[in-house]
Amino acid sequence: MTTDGHQGYLRRLAELEAQIGSARLSADVVCERAAGLLAGRIGCRIDEALAHIRTVAAQQDKDVETVAAAMISALETRQVTPSVRLRRSAEEVLRVAHQAPKPRQRHRPAVSVDDAAPGWAAVVQQVLDAMPGNHIVLVGIRDDAGELVDYRLVAVSRTLVDLSGTAGSRLIGRRVSETYPTIVGGPVWQAWADALADGQQRQVGPFPYVHRDDEQASEHLLSVRVQPVGPGLLNSWVRFDEQTRLAERIAQTERLGNLGWGEWDLVTDATVWSDEMYRIYERDPADGPLPREESDALGLPEDEPLRRQAAEAFGRGETIDLTARAMIKGKVKHLRAVIDAVRDVDGRPVKIYGIIQDVTAREMSRLKLAEVQEELRAQQQSLLAEHRLAAHLQHIVLPIPDGPIELDGLRAAVRYLPAEQASRVGGDWYHAAAAGDGTIVLAVGDVAGHGLQAAATMAQLRHALAALAVTTTSDPADLLTHLNRLLYAADAETGTAAVARFDPATHDLAWARAGHPAPLLARAGTVTELSDRPGPLLGAIRRATYDTSTTRLDPGDVLLLYTDGLIEHRSRTLDEGLAPVLAVLGRVTAEPGPPPLETLLGALRRANPDDDTCILAARRHIEAPPAAPGARHG
Amino acid sequence: MRTVSVDTSVDGRLDVVLRGELDFTNASQVAKVVKEAIISGRPSSVRVRLAEVTFLDSSGIGLLVRAMKAADEVGADFRVEDPTDKVLDQLRMSGLLEAFGLAQPPADT
Numbered sequence: 001m002t003t004d005g006h007q008g009y010l011r012r013l014a015e016l017e018a019q020i021g022s023a024r025l026s027a028d029v030v031c032e033r034a035a036g037l038l039a040g041r042i043g044c045r046i047d048e049a050l051a052h053i054r055t056v057a058a059q060q061d062k063d064v065e066t067v068a069a070a071m072i073s074a075l076e077t078r079q080v081t082p083s084v085r086l087r088r089s090a091e092e093v094l095r096v097a098h099q100a101p102k103p104r105q106r107h108r109p110a111v112s113v114d115d116a117a118p119g120w121a122a123v124v125q126q127v128l129d130a131m132p133g134n135h136i137v138l139v140g141i142r143d144d145a146g147e148l149v150d151y152r153l154v155a156v157s158r159t160l161v162d163l164s165g166t167a168g169s170r171l172i173g174r175r176v177s178e179t180y181p182t183i184v185g186g187p188v189w190q191a192w193a194d195a196l197a198d199g200q201q202r203q204v205g206p207f208p209y210v211h212r213d214d215e216q217a218s219e220h221l222l223s224v225r226v227q228p229v230g231p232g233l234l235n236s237w238v239r240f241d242e243q244t245r246l247a248e249r250i251a252q253t254e255r256l257g258n259l260g261w262g263e264w265d266l267v268t269d270a271t272v273w274s275d276e277m278y279r280i281y282e283r284d285p286a287d288g289p290l291p292r293e294e295s296d297a298l299g300l301p302e303d304e305p306l307r308r309q310a311a312e313a314f315g316r317g318e319t320i321d322l323t324a325r326a327m328i329k330g331k332v333k334h335l336r337a338v339i340d341a342v343r344d345v346d347g348r349p350v351k352i353y354g355i356i357q358d359v360t361a362r363e364m365s366r367l368k369l370a371e372v373q374e375e376l377r378a379q380q381q382s383l384l385a386e387h388r389l390a391a392h393l394q395h396i397v398l399p400i401p402d403g404p405i406e407l408d409g410l411r412a413a414v415r416y417l418p419a420e421q422a423s424r425v426g427g428d429w430y431h432a433a434a435a436g437d438g439t440i441v442l443a444v445g446d447v448a449g450h451g452l453q454a455a456a457t458m459a460q461l462r463h464a465l466a467a468l469a470v471t472t473t474s475d476p477a478d479l480l481t482h483l484n485r486l487l488y489a490a491d492a493e494t495g496t497a498a499v500a501r502f503d504p505a506t507h508d509l510a511w512a513r514a515g516h517p518a519p520l521l522a523r524a525g526t527v528t529e530l531s532d533r534p535g536p537l538l539g540a541i542r543r544a545t546y547d548t549s550t551t552r553l554d555p556g557d558v559l560l561l562y563t564d565g566l567i568e569h570r571s572r573t574l575d576e577g578l579a580p581v582l583a584v585l586g587r588v589t590a591e592p593g594p595p596p597l598e599t600l601l602g603a604l605r606r607a608n609p610d611d612d613t614c615i616l617a618a619r620r621h622i623e624a625p626p627a628a629p630g631a632r633h634g
Numbered sequence: 635m636r637t638v639s640v641d642t643s644v645d646g647r648l649d650v651v652l653r654g655e656l657d658f659t660n661a662s663q664v665a666k667v668v669k670e671a672i673i674s675g676r677p678s679s680v681r682v683r684l685a686e687v688t689f690l691d692s693s694g695i696g697l698l699v700r701a702m703k704a705a706d707e708v709g710a711d712f713r714v715e716d717p718t719d720k721v722l723d724q725l726r727m728s729g730l731l732e733a734f735g736l737a738q739p740p741a742d743t
Contacts, residue, residue, distance in 0.1 A: 448692040450658060491703075494696045496728070515695075515728040534729040540699040541733055564727075570655060570689040574723050611691075 034068035334363035409504030427454035435474035445497035476512035487539030525590030565613030648677035656694030
């Protein structure tokens with residue numbers, strides 16, 4: 001190292017330490033670091049952690065920096081950095097580098113060096129063990145006349161594996177003519193003899209070398225540098241195919257990972273960049289690496305605290321792993337930098353090297369993902385709000401009475417089972433009230449779809465029915481005709497409904513339905529489906545017409561109107577879904593005495609918990625017995 | 635397998651094939667596809683094949699109604715074909731067999 005070079009190194013070191021020192025002294029850095037550690041530990045936001053640190057400081061009547069420093073020492077679990085290991089290996093390399101170059105000595109080999117210096121061979125082996133690369137040290141074997149007849153391998157690099165797959169240590173002691181017969185008499189063979197003769201270094205190749213392995217022969221491009229060393233010859237082998245492959249592999253890895261590699265030698269002030277580094281910084285390799293001041297200036301000011309923290313960590317001998325933004329050719333890039341140093345025995349950096357990865361794509365997708373998640377959360381909240389509103393609206397429009405509804409000649413009861421999922425609460429409704437003409441109108445309906453739209457349509461239908469029944473007609477078919485027109489005009493959802501009218505004077509029961517399950521009539525254990533030709537569901541056909549059918553309701557008869565959630569299930573037919581309803585209805589009405597409606601409704605199990613279900617049961621009063629018992633007999 | 639596929643045949647008929655379960659989860663999307671095909675294609679007739687439909691809920695029936703209304707708008711004849719027995723039961727309950735061209739020939743009574 002020249003005096004100039006050494007002073008330059010000291011100056012650069014001083015600059016670096018000044019940078020690190022200024023970072024270390026900053027109270028901001030201490031606070032941010034403490035906040036970062038705290039946030040990471042308890043999983044809160046950094047600003048929340050900072051606020052917490054300030055609160056603690058105020059409580060303990062200390063300044064924020066002191067509390068932050070205390071917190072750092074409490075929270076920090078120091079990672080074992082690889083810098084120690086790196087330092088050791090660097091020292092080894094440097095030691096070997098000082099040993100390896102041997103002056104070109106003229107050296108006449110002694111006769112019969114074959115067994116001459118086993119101690120020397122052991123030393124050479126130690127040197128090879130510490131050196132990178134693939135080296136073989138040979139000594140010549142001479143015949144009685146002093147002629148070179150063969151060579152023996154006396155030291156081989158541990159990492160060397162020859163073409164037949166034999167490891168270095170197992171090659172020691174072998175003869176070349178036996179181990180590599182194709183070399184005998186070739187250019188390398190000649191170079192060995194020449195080098196031994198004049199003590200000069202030789203370079204052979206690249207030359208094609210044919211390797212025979214059993215029946216297989218393969219050709220490899222090799223070159224070898226032959227260097228006389230003591231009584232022997234140091235051969236440094238290079239396999240070109242391998243080296244090319246390795247270089248390609250590294251380049252490909254760099255490209256695939258958007259990884260660049262750079263190195264700054266503080267001793268020589270030389271900076272080296274890999275090809276991908278130029279691509280990341282969009283710089284022409286001919287211009288050389290970007291000067292450090294310029295590359296520092298690319299960083300966005302917002303990331304300054306991050307960079308200062310990293311500089312501080314570097315000062316403590318840690319490996320930096322930092323992702324920060326840089327403005328490169330007008331674009332913001334997210335660059336991850338992993339930076340470490342080779343340090344001297346005092347821990348001072350000698351060489352700084354870094355791997356830079358362009359993680360812009362990943363960062364952008366992470367940011368986009370966060371945006372999408374935020375949108376999703378907002379949307380889910382608004383959906384939730386809508387579902388709550390729908391349920392609320394339904395509750396307002398469709399209050400379900402706690403007890404039975406007493407009507408002229410009838411007692412009715414309602415059970416409403418909302419869908420288990422809030423999102424599916426929606427369109428079921430019922431009606432049970434006296435019409436304008438004194439008859440009783442009973443109805444249930446179901447609007448397709450769920451949520452706010454369905455609830456609104458449901459409200460419209462129910463109110464329309466109530467108004468029509470009071471003002472216009474109590475005829476079930478006419479009522480459905482009106483509702484159909486209303487829904488068709490709205491061009492929103494379709495709906496279904498079953499409407500029945502009981503005349504308390506005549507005990508006639510009239511009914512009609514629009515795309516809806518048939519009402520059920522239960523009389524003393526016998527259940528009849530009031531089936532007829534069903535009219536089309538509401539809102540589908542502009543001029544749909546409906547037919548009213550009639551029957552009689554006897555005392556104690558039970559009429560059941562329900563929506564399809566009670567019987568419809570995707571894995572069953574409608575008949576299969578209806579069977580348990582018929583069974584319950586039959587059983588409850590078979591009991592002597594007036595069938596209890598609450599018991600009946602409580603016993604019915606709906607087929608589809610994913611759908612709203614509305615059940616309306618009405619029982620005709622059992623008239624008080626005539627004043628003279630048995631008067632009608634006769 | 636797609637829930638819906640739409641094809642126009644040479645004689646100006648639009649063939650819609652529906653598959654699987656048609657319910658509140660997919661009905662509005664399928665309805666949109668079918669409706670757009672009808673409005674933009676202005677076919678002379680629309681056929682909806684239900685042979686591969688295993689379940690329809692009220693939203694699924696609503697989708698057929700929307701397709702029927704769209705066909706009506708462009709003056710196209712509308713028919714539903716080949717429902718399974720279970721789906722036919724559901725369509726019968728909806729009272730739309732006639733409108734869908736699925737009504738049995740009038741039985742003697």
